[in-house]
Amino acid sequence: MNNASTELKHFMSGLRKRNPGEAEFHQAVEEVAMSLMPFILDHEKYYKARILERLTEPDRIIIFRVCWEDDLGNLRVNRGYRVQFSNCIGPYKGGLRFHPSVSLSILKFLGFEQIFKNSLTTLPLGGGKGGANFNPKGKSDREVMRFCQSFMTELTRHIGADIDIPAGDIGVGAREIGYLYGQFKRLNNRHTGAITGKGFDYGGSLMRPEATGYGCVYMMREALSHEGDDLENKSCLVSGSGNVAQFCAEKLIQLGARVLTMSDSGGTIYDPDGINEDKLMWIKELKNSRRGRIVEYAKQFPSAEYLEGKRPWAIPANLAFPCATQNEIEADDAKALISNSCRAVCEGANMPSTKEAIDLLQAAKVTFVPGKAANAGGVAVSGLEMTQNSMRIHWSAEEVDQRLLGIMQNIHRKCVKYGNDGDYIDYVKGANVAAFSKIADTMLAYGVI
Known part of the structure; x- marks a missing residue:
């Protein structure tokens, strides 16, 4: 255990040096690393391949300017992001958050958590997150539309049904998803599952809200x-x-x-x-x-x-x-x-x-x-929406709800399997180890990339 404690301290020291000032990201990684380090040290193949170090470094981070015009004719400027963290087990999948608090640290913490959450669902989805420091509250519908169109004009070159599939999050609801997807379709001239959380009439899934x-x-x-x-x-x-x-x-x-x-x-x-x-x-x-x-x-x-x-x-x-x-x-x-x-x-x-x-x-x-297990239902149904888009069908609400229930039951079984400490189920450890095992084995299969 001392060895695990020493390794954790060394690992977190390096992570903080590489990512200074990102308190939320540090917190998310430490919570995962604490429960994973003993498991990694017990499996030398994961330790030698530096799986955890590789997982905490995003594949890429896209930061861009978003210019838009308010109703008074004033030009406004915000900052947009997309953190594509890991597409190890599938295309990047994660929401977009529009809120004044949005920062790189928050999006990296969310994107990192998303890798594990998506792995737990058993669906072929990687992890990512994005958004902007834009506040939709108090804005008119037309102001929100103009912002979303400007945001998507840049984001569109980085996403797609087999590349990266955004969804909603705080500040990005049905209204914002409609504007974002409308602009994506306008720019690409294609009707695909490149965004989830869409309205039912244009490709969304029942039960997603x-x-x-x-x-x-x-x-x-x-x-x-x-x-x-x-x-x-x-x-x-x-x-x-x-x-x-x-x-x-x-x-x-x-x-x-x-x-x-x-x-x-x-x-x-x-x-x-x-x-x-x-x-x-x-x-x-x-x-x-x-x-x-x-x-x-x-x-x-x-x-x-x-x-x-x-x-x-x-x-x-x-x-x-x-x-x-x-x-x-x-x-x-x-x-x-x-x-x-x-x-x-x-x-x-x-x-x-x-x-x-x-x-x-x-x-x-x-x-x-923990949330990576308990709130995985949202991304699970987003994955089911992608499946329906690919098949050009709609499932009934009852069918989607039953599939959601089955996914959550399966996540619970995994948490119990890996987190059973006798008289107490450590769901944090169970969720982290279950998700990590699948990702780590896949990364080993790919070689050093």
């Missing part, structure tokens, strides 16, 4: 079932109120759980009576149509309390589903969850828990399922 949230709940159900339990009547904390959080809450309600919270960047609503289907529909209309703030829920439903500037993790509940953004569960939040006897945490967002929080939760034997 629901996939990440539903998949997260399916994973939690599998984890509870493995322990001889289920979701019925479990009280649940859900953070966020965007796409993932909405459909996570929806599936929890359908399966008999009680959703107590949702949130946005302003604060959290806590409804001790539970957020039922009617209340959730109201939240969807608030967020998707009116683009309002979650504080309005407390004004609409007197049973609810609004916790301004607060996260939901101090509220007593059985289960927690962080579905908002990275690092939203910190050490103090983990202590609150443990103090309140929270049974399990299942990550709907990408890296929503800090390393310190994960260590505390696992030490307390709280079941902890």
